[in-house]
Structure formats: structure tokens, C-alpha cells
Amino acid sequence: MQITFESRDVDGSQLRDLAVERVRFALRRQTALVPHAKVQFSDVNGPRGGVDKRCQVELKTDSAGTVVIASLARDWRTALDRSLIRASRVLTRSLQRIQKPTRGRAARLALDS
Helix, strand or coil: CEEEEEECCHHHHCCHHHHHHHHHHHCCCCCCCCCEEEEEEEECCHHHCCCCEEEEEEEECCCCCEEEEEEEECCHHHHHHHHHHHHHHHHHHHHHHHCCCCCHHHHHHHHHC
């Protein structure tokens, strides 16, 4: 998996290694399905503070398309973790939708069509 990291903020760019490590850990079971991941950090309010750290995770897959998730938090680590949790959940759900049902009534309906 190729991971691209972008940050316009100096504090955010210091977390590059941590972000890459967290992406690899969060997607360790889906590595074969996600050839490219992109993590972007941005500070929405600038130096004013508050809930303004934004993390956007973009996962590109061959079968499920592209999944883009963004979250806001007070600090970079929390924003990254929230984005990765949601991205992993959405990716799993979208991959399950693509697979054909194998049992029950839904499988019989899929075979008939």
C-alpha cells in the first residue's frame, strides 16, 4: 500500500511517521484491497484554537471506488483516529455490498437474475 501524506501546518507535518504507521495498522487486514491511501492534515481556524484540526483520509480501491472521510477534533491524533475508524468501517461496508450473497433467499434471487 502506498501512503501519501500532506500537511500545510508545521505541527501537522511533524506527525507524518505516526500517521503512516496508524494507517498501516488500521488497514492491515484490507491492505491487498487498498493500493493507495492519502492522509491530509489542515488547521481550519489557524492560530485561534478550538476544534479545528481536520484530518481527511482518502482510500482508493479497484473494486469499491474511492472512500473519502474527514473529521474535526481538538488535536491531530484524535482527528486521525476518528477518520481511520470511519474509513475502515465504510470501506468494509462498501466491499460487502459488492460481494454476491451466498445463502438464503437473496442468493436464490441473485442466481435467478
